[in-house]
Amino acid sequence: MPNQQTIESQNNAEFINSLIELKKLGQGAFGVVSLVLYNNLKGLLVKSGLACEANYYSISQKSTIYQTSNDNNDNNDLLPTHSLCVLKQESHRSIEHRNKLSGENDKLSEPKILSNLAHPFIIGYIAHTFNHEKLYLIQEFFDGQELKQVILGKKQLSQNFSSQEVLFVVFQLAMALEYLHRHGIYHRDLKSSNILINNRCLIKLIDFGFAEKSLNMHSASKYNTDVVGTPYYMSPQAVSRLVYTDKTDCWSLGIIFYELLTLKKPFEGGTFQILANSIYFNSYAALPIQLSCFKYLIDGLLEKHESRRFSIKEFLNTKEMQSIGLQFIRYYETLVNNIGTKADHNWLCVLKEHYGKIISKPGLSSKQELALDKILRKEQYELIQNERILREKYEKKVNDFFQQFSVYMEKMRPVSSSNTSFKFCTAP
Numbered sequence: 001m002p003n004q005q006t007i008e009s010q011n012n013a014e015f016i017n018s019l020i021e022l023k024k025l026g027q028g029a030f031g032v033v034s035l036v037l038y039n040n041l042k043g044l045l046v047k048s049g050l051a052c053e054a055n056y057y058s059i060s061q062k063s064t065i066y067q068t069s070n071d072n073n074d075n076n077d078l079l080p081t082h083s084l085c086v087l088k089q090e091s092h093r094s095i096e097h098r099n100k101l102s103g104e105n106d107k108l109s110e111p112k113i114l115s116n117l118a119h120p121f122i123i124g125y126i127a128h129t130f131n132h133e134k135l136y137l138i139q140e141f142f143d144g145q146e147l148k149q150v151i152l153g154k155k156q157l158s159q160n161f162s163s164q165e166v167l168f169v170v171f172q173l174a175m176a177l178e179y180l181h182r183h184g185i186y187h188r189d190l191k192s193s194n195i196l197i198n199n200r201c202l203i204k205l206i207d208f209g210f211a212e213k214s215l216n217m218h219s220a221s222k223y224n225t226d227v228v229g230t231p232y233y234m235s236p237q238a239v240s241r242l243v244y245t246d247k248t249d250c251w252s253l254g255i256i257f258y259e260l261l262t263l264k265k266p267f268e269g270g271t272f273q274i275l276a277n278s279i280y281f282n283s284y285a286a287l288p289i290q291l292s293c294f295k296y297l298i299d300g301l302l303e304k305h306e307s308r309r310f311s312i313k314e315f316l317n318t319k320e321m322q323s324i325g326l327q328f329i330r331y332y333e334t335l336v337n338n339i340g341t342k343a344d345h346n347w348l349c350v351l352k353e354h355y356g357k358i359i360s361k362p363g364l365s366s367k368q369e370l371a372l373d374k375i376l377r378k379e380q381y382e383l384i385q386n387e388r389i390l391r392e393k394y395e396k397k398v399n400d401f402f403q404q405f406s407v408y409m410e411k412m413r414p415v416s417s418s419n420t421s422f423k424f425c426t427a428p
Contacts, residue, residue: 019087019138031090038085038126038138084141085126089134090209110208111137113185119354120347121176123196123206139206144198147256151192155263166260167324168201168331173253174321175351176205178312178358181246184214188244190252191233192259200335212244231275232265236304239276247309254301258284261291266302280304297321316358325355 020037027033111128114137118124124140147169154161161169173195180187187194188210196204231239235251238244258266266284269275284302287295297320300310315321329352336344 019085021087022084025086031088031094034087034089035141036085036087036138038083086139086141088137088139090137091134092132095135110211111135113208113211113213114139117179117183117185118350119176119179120351121172121203121205122179123204142196142198142204144196144202144204146193147195147197147203148192150197151259151263160263161260164327165201166257167321168328169195169197169203169260170253170257171316171321171324171328172203173205173256174312174316175354176203177246177249177253178316179354180211181249181312185211186214186244186246187211187249187252189230189233190249190256191230192256195256202332231269231272232267234276234279235306236280237306239279245306247306247311250301250310250312250315253312253315254298257294257301258287258298261287261294261298313358322359325359329355 018038022035022037025033025035111125114123114125115128123142126138126140128135128137130136173190177187177190187205187208189207190205194205194207196206233252233255235248238248238251255266258264262285264285267275267278267282269278284298287298297315297318300315300318303309310318316325332351333348336348340348
């Protein structure tokens, strides 16, 4: 894992002056995010021990300027001398307000958590510093856009995501959550606007402002008097201001899963109280019949009783997600082999090792593993075929209905062209 790199306070001016702001990316309730050029990134990476782990790789970032080193050390063959980074600035007043909502007392909770994370689907930490006015947090630049904006764009064009796109995004997000939960960290603000996605369907989980580290993965986090998170993505326990556990993140994953499939939220409400009642008491809006093959997964994540809800590991171990996991890793490996750097290959190894620990089957030989892979491929093919057959049956039923209705209308047509007429009977 990367070492935490904090710029000493006496170097604040030098550090801030080394950043060249290119454009503002966005402004939220808790800070301003800008795209910056950091001139001394090579020195910082070497000093902090990040050089060997390089958070900059071509699959996610196309604009890094690399310089080939003359050193014989293979670990330093491609170190960025000037790099695009993302700078998040947050005032101390804003941090205090956020901490009041989340029950935290540490003004540096976000950089402290991020600095100890290293995962291909979580935004990379570079450095942070602070002065008497603001906290400055530098993160890797990911060449993508918010998933929320992509969903809105699809909705405006009346285009849906393909099943594979949906499952690839959900798988990556689930892997990021499993990594966090295994290290006792709850994100607590999982939503589509906190996920970046690029044109290769790769994602990064961002914004750890509300994240909390617990002593162990089964411990719970108590809410303060205010609600933590975004209402549409809150679990029944969250809207009731009860304890927060890893399964609250799983509920939010279920909301995002549903949103990707339908381009709609599963629970709606004009006010927070109406929305909270809908989340707590109502079932989610039924999936269209052509998406019914996903009902089992959605049901497991949007189970109102927390004890019966999928944990993230249980979700990843379902047959459907195991199959998608193997497909995604093959897809990711193809990308790495074609356009990847040395750092990409490192991330691929990390991903394979991480996934192997989640779905490892004790006592399986290599032949059995190949057989299992073949079975999962077949199951995925059958899943797609069943979806197609179900859609054809549905279309046939609709066509049969209209044919029968046409025959009925013919029978009801008056024999002569007299004033005889008929009306549809309304239901009593």
